[in-house]
Amino acid sequence: MFIRKDFKYEPNQIGDIIWGNAESRLRIEDIVSGAEALPYCGKSAILLYGVFGTGKTTLAKMLPNAIEKGRSGESLGFEAEFIGCQQGFNGPQVMTLIERILSKTSFNASGLHYFILDEVDNLSSLAQQSLKSALNTDRGIFILTTNNISELDKGLKDRCVLVEMNAAPVSSYLPLAKSLISDMGIVMSDIDLLPTISAANGSLRNLIRNVERLARRNKGVL
Known part of the structure; x- marks a missing residue:
């Protein structure tokens, strides 16, 4: 089910995500349920990678609470730490922030801290190496997103569970x-909608914009 907010549909729960493949969905379900443990065997992070607009950041924000509930049956006591990675964000900054949080006691029922690092490919090579060192912990779970997995340090990727989101x-x-055009009072066939959906190339932002424009055109607004 999608919730309409300010003319945009947003996934309201993990089950709302439109997955590019079944393996990615199953892997996330296993992590949330605890069937695939984290941190475990040198891996303490999930790396969501793929093209723009497929819901990586949206999913990343959902995962900490979902994982905590799967582990402990309780919601997070505190919000996950969200780090929007920017050009020039250097290694010492990354390490200082993460180490400062990890040094404190987590009041989540699991005892774990949760971190979200969005667009981690923006980090310099040295910053990525620092982050790789920070992932050597059993006190936290990290969720990373990137549109450009080829630009990430190999050692950093090796410490992550990779989840493709194309x-x-x-x-x-x-x-x-169809839900979107129905809200706009329009009825269109699947055949008429498919070319517009295809042109979005997997980006939900583009899809919503394109379908709304198509609906307005059919409604005679344009």
Whole structure:
């Protein structure tokens, strides 16, 4: 189910994510349920990677609370630490922030701290190496996102569970597109919608914009 907010549909829970492949969905479900343990065997992070607009950041923000509930049955006591990675964000800054949080006692029921590092490919090579060292912990879980996995340090990737988030089959977006045009009072066939969905290339932002424009055109607004 999608919730309409300010003319945008946003996933309200992990089950709302439009997955590019079944393996990615199953892997996230296993991590949330605890079937795939984190931290474990040198891995303390989830790396969500793929093209723009597929919901990586949205999913990243959902995961800490979902994982905590799966582990302890309770919601997070505190919000996950969100770090929007920027050009020039250097290694000492990364390490100081993470070490400062990890040095404190977590009041979550699991005893774990949670970190979200968005667009981690913006970090310099030295910063990525510092982050790689920070991931050598059993006191926290990290969720990383990137549009450019090829630009990440190999050692950093090796400490992550990799979850691909690329475009789903075009037909997977039909329920969202049809709900959107229905809200606008328009009825269109799947055949008419599919080319517009395809042109979005997996970006939910582009899909919503394109479908709304198509609906307005059919409504005679444009």
